[in-house]
Amino acid sequence: MGGVGRTATRTQQLLLRGEYRTAQPLATAWHERWQQDLGHDHPDTLRSTGNLANILHMLGDYERASRLHQDTLNRRQRVLGDDHPDTLHSANNLALSEQQVDGSRSHDS
Numbered sequence: 001m002g003g004v005g006r007t008a009t010r011t012q013q014l015l016l017r018g019e020y021r022t023a024q025p026l027a028t029a030w031h032e033r034w035q036q037d038l039g040h041d042h043p044d045t046l047r048s049t050g051n052l053a054n055i056l057h058m059l060g061d062y063e064r065a066s067r068l069h070q071d072t073l074n075r076r077q078r079v080l081g082d083d084h085p086d087t088l089h090s091a092n093n094l095a096l097s098e099q100q101v102d103g104s105r106s107h108d109s
Helices: 002-016 020-038 043-058 062-080 085-108
Strands: none
Touching (some): 002 043, 020 043, 043 062, 043 085, 062 085
16 A cells, blocks of 8 residues: 555645645545545545545536535445544535535526
């Protein structure tokens, strides 16, 4: 898993610098690898899903970000329970993405 760790570190460095477009393919690879190696419900996979959703949100892909946030929230509710801090964090991220989706839909009408 060393390669995944290096990819995760590189992705985090890019995010700290605001380089979301460069970070997105790395985050996608990181996310797919965690899913493959650890399964969809593992905490590291859920964290990577949330991180990827956040990157997509920052890039303006609110619909995709919202879908990933919803998936992360559903899985965290099932695995961790409704009151776990990570679950609550996912609920907040979903609400922020949904707000952007709703706002972009109203601009399109």
